[in-house]
Amino acid sequence: MKEVPKDYYHTDAINDTTVAYIREFAQSDKPFFLYVAHNAPHWPLQARPEDIAKYKDTYKSGWEPVRKARYERMVKMGLIDPNVTKLPDTPPGAMRWEENPDREWDATAMAVHAAMIDRMDQGIGRIIDALKQSGELENTLILFLSDNGASPENCAKYGPGFDRPGETRDGRKIVYATEKQVLPGPQTSYASIGPRWAGVANTPYRYAKAESFEGGINTPMIAFWPKGITAKKGSFSDHTGHVMDLMATFCELSGAVYPRQYKNNDIRPTTGTSIVASFSGKSPGQRRELFNEHFGARYAREGNWKLVSPSSDSTWQLYDLSADRSETKNLAAEHPELAKRLANRWHEWADTHQVFPKPDRPASGR
Incomplete structure (x- = not known):
């Protein structure tokens, strides 16, 4: 030893x-x-x-x-x-x-x-x-x-x-x-x-x-690559990315292909999207959806609209991140139909991503 x-x-x-x-x-x-x-x-x-x-x-x-x-x-x-x-x-x-x-x-x-x-x-x-x-x-x-x-x-x-x-x-x-x-x-x-x-x-x-x-x-990220990044040095990007995007990014840059099977077992397609475009200052031009759940804390995001609830309270709150990045003004009462639609989208995601059933909790979790 x-x-x-x-x-x-x-x-x-x-x-x-x-x-x-x-x-x-x-x-x-x-x-x-x-x-x-x-x-x-x-x-x-x-x-x-x-x-x-x-x-x-x-x-x-x-x-x-x-x-x-x-x-x-x-x-x-x-x-x-x-x-x-x-x-x-x-x-x-x-x-x-x-x-x-x-x-x-x-x-x-x-x-x-x-x-x-x-x-x-x-x-x-x-x-x-x-x-x-x-x-x-x-x-x-x-x-x-x-x-x-x-x-x-x-x-x-x-x-x-x-x-x-x-x-x-x-x-x-x-x-x-x-x-x-x-x-x-x-x-x-x-x-x-x-x-x-x-x-x-x-x-x-x-x-x-x-x-x-x-x-x-929210996770800040720094990207450095003198021969590959053409965006202005020291500039900031408002691109919305996720850690699941890193695999897609590395595959694009290396020319690797994400496998569909391994030892005759089907592999779920990666849900990440490459962030390479942001290295040249380009906008991804998409209205992205993101979801999560962690011990009861959860969110659904579509573009700049974010529906979120704390772990101690199942009540949804709605924020427009384009105008309120620090989530200080809850707009759920002003946009009830949007809040309801995003809540339904979150439950659809949760039902297909093994969020339910949770131990000692009802299967629906709604």
């Missing part, structure tokens, strides 16, 4: 292994594909001390000042249009930062979160340097995208077990900080950022991971 170095850090290991693969694959003239799946900045909040130190004061101003500063920076960058994407109000009854008895803990938690991203970014820099040194950078398509919304979950509440360890490799006990009794950062602490910082991380959208509002499903 290979001995793990004392300074082992998972993010570094992922990036270092990726660099090694690039150097190996670049020795051949064959194209190569790498899927680099980082855990950072997912919980648990654990980072190297030197990275945490960079952000020790960054989040001491609290949730709202940081959220507003992020929003204003997005507007200044041209990433969002403030007329279409407004900054939603703070959730009713939410604690003010000044009333928070755990300000030191919460500011540290977000500092560790930032440090995890910093370390990941350092490694991505090494990956890009490896591609450059191998002469592959200019003709390599790099797609970088985040997970679907920051998590509001208190990961410590379940304690050790299953995928959550009770001690470190050298035998030290891991404290699950259910009451914020130890600061996050070292590998002997297990914690997550919580709902208020998750809301900040998801600026400018509402809700967070596990919900089907934009804060829980």
Whole structure:
């Protein structure tokens, strides 16, 4: 069994292994594909001390000042249009930062979160340097995208077990900080950022991971490919894509054909559509339908119309994302027929995609 170095850090290991693969694959003239799946900045909040130190004061101003500063920076960058994407109000009854008895803990938690991203970014820099040194950078398509919304979950509440360890490799006990009794950062602490910082991380959208509002499903993506992307460098695209589109995209670019059968078994056709057209700044020119369900949270989208319901409430809400990207004005009462049609479309999709029946729930689920 290979001995793990004392300074082992998972993010570094992922990036270092990726660099090694690039150097190996670049020795051949064959194209190569790498899927680099980082855990950072997912919980648990654990980072190297030197990275945490960079952000020790960054989040001491609290949730709202940081959220507003992020929003204003997005507007200044041209990433969002403030007329279409407004900054939603703070959730009713939410604690003010000044009333928070755990300000030191919460500011540290977000500092560790930032440090995890910093370390990941350092490694991505090494990956890009490896591609450059191998002469592959200019003709390599790099797609970088985040997970679907920051998590509001208190990961410590379940304690050790299953995928959550009770001690470190050298035998030290891991404290699950259910009451914020130890600061996050070292590998002997297990914690997550919580709902208020998750809301900040998801600026400018509402809700967070596990919900089907934009804060829980909207995933920004960066595309880099000097020899293949003709859209203006540094420009933004409003193309609506989905992770299921990546397979279709890679097939188009590589000339691969998505199989119809495997070992005499029929394969369902891929439901994704290629996003290659967006690389040249073209519009897909289609009114796309998208659906999902996750532990009761669900949505149906047709073009810019989105019907959505939270996991705790089966009532549908309707939003026009072309005018209200942050989902602040429910139009279900104004467009009842549209809401009904999209609800019916969602149920048609659910009935054909194994959403029902759910355990301990009626088969219809309606």
